[in-house]
Amino acid sequence: MALKTDRSEVDRTELPDGQQTDYLVLSDLERSKGFVRPLRAQYRHLTCNAKTSMPEKIAETYAADPGFYGKTFCVHCMGHFPVGAGGEFVWLDGSKVGT
Numbered sequence: 001m002a003l004k005t006d007r008s009e010v011d012r013t014e015l016p017d018g019q020q021t022d023y024l025v026l027s028d029l030e031r032s033k034g035f036v037r038p039l040r041a042q043y044r045h046l047t048c049n050a051k052t053s054m055p056e057k058i059a060e061t062y063a064a065d066p067g068f069y070g071k072t073f074c075v076h077c078m079g080h081f082p083v084g085a086g087g088e089f090v091w092l093d094g095s096k097v098g099t
Contacts, residue, residue, distance in 0.1 A: 003057050018078030025057045026064055035063035043072070043089045043097050050076030051092070066098055 002022045004010050011021040025031075041059040044051050052075045054062075061068050071080040072089055081088045083098030090096055 003055060019073055023058060026061045026068065031057070031060045031064050033064065035060070037063045037066050039063045040091045043091050045074040045077060045081065046088050046090060048074065048076045050074055062097070069098060072097060
């Protein structure tokens with residue numbers, strides 16, 4: 001899995017484990033401008049209760065721009081599901097991922 005900052009270079013091909021070949025993240029410059037939410041790297045899928053950890057640059061992208069992603073990955077269900085107010089994931093503190 002590679003992390004890319006150029007949307008046109010992202011390969012969203014699904015791998016055997018359900019993850020994509022590449023994921024889009026904010027640039028180093030954008031992430032360095034600061035965060036509007038706490039930096040958190042683990043969340044729980046409400047459907048199966050599994051915890052998933054994410055790479056630091058994806059966690060920083062969520063912290064800088066909580067609405068950047070529309071879906072995120074569950075390691076147990078092996079797929080991407082919605083985030084946001086009506087989404088299926090919560091941070092370990094109970095707040096909704098993507099809000």
